Amino acid sequence: MRVKEVADLVGISVRTLHHYDEIGLLIPEETTEAGYRKYSQDNLTMLQQILFFKELGFPLRKIGEIINDPSFDRQEALMLHRKMLLERRRRLDGIIATIDKTIQHSKGEIEMTDKEKFAGFDFSSNPYEQEARERWGNAAVEQANDKVGKMSKSGQEALSEGMNDIYRKLANLRGTSPQSAEAQAAIGEWYDFLNRLGSYSSEAFKGLGQMYVDDERFTKNIDQFGEGLAQFMCEAMSVFAENNSKE
Incomplete structure (x- = not known):
């Protein structure tokens, strides 16, 4: 042509x-x-x-x-495009639904709570992927995307619940010292969990913990499990990295 x-x-x-x-x-x-x-x-x-x-x-x-990267996998890229666009559509559908309700509310046809007025403005849904790519390169992120994308729905739900269990365990420990044996054992579970999805060095693990407190989106998401959890995890991850820097 x-x-x-x-x-x-x-x-x-x-x-x-x-x-x-x-x-x-x-x-x-x-x-x-x-x-x-x-x-x-x-x-x-x-x-x-x-x-x-x-x-x-x-x-x-x-x-x-x-x-132009020799390792570029077109099929993998298409699957990632699809997931990202589906997420965008989900968020847009939520915002459109809020607009429709707001129109009805402005006409006096329905009542809206303050919470309903802001439904659909989901700023916590995976806002971190680009930061992770830029900070540590594509390898760990792409590896995690590939593994999660190949899981069944039940597998993904189990993964999410496993993640939340570790957050809850750490939240219960956030009143203790980040250097304590209990805190280090729990943060070690988090390290192992992340490395089942990608490949994080001790240094990258420490950097991720720092991002938990540097980026308010991370902090807000993590602190849902308990106020101060992001800071506690940051400190515990730093200690863990220093103790395991030779690995």
Whole structure:
């Protein structure tokens, strides 16, 4: 297909395709002696992948790094795109429902509680993935996504409950010293839990604990199990990392 045909098919401009070619993001299968760009089916497949990443807010430079990485797995990427878009749809559906109720409320047709007025504004649903990627690279995050994505619904529920059990155990210990044997045993369970999903070094584990207190979204989420839990975990994770730095 020629560039104009591709542009018409996809709904983007010819200039955009020219730009993708110029920056090495999407190089046509062939460029004729007359300078006409010709795109193959493989080109179209890659263009679709680029647009999926773009829809999710990835900058072009980052998209290029991802798709040109020899370890890039298109099938895995598609599954991740799907999960991220489903989460976006879930949040949008919640906000739309709140808008509909607000319209009815403004007409005097229904009453709304203060809590209902803010339903759908879910700022705690997985806001941390990008930070984790930037701080420790993609490996641990992608590995965790892959493992969780392959689990059955019951498996995912069991995973969530296991996570909450550790949070509750740590919450019951937050009045003790982070260096105590009980606290270190419990935080060791958290370390083992995370490493069943990804691959966290002692240093990365310590850095994650620091993020629990540096980022108010982490703090708010964790402190649901008990006020001060995020700070307690941060300190306990630091001690654990120092004690296990040779591992």
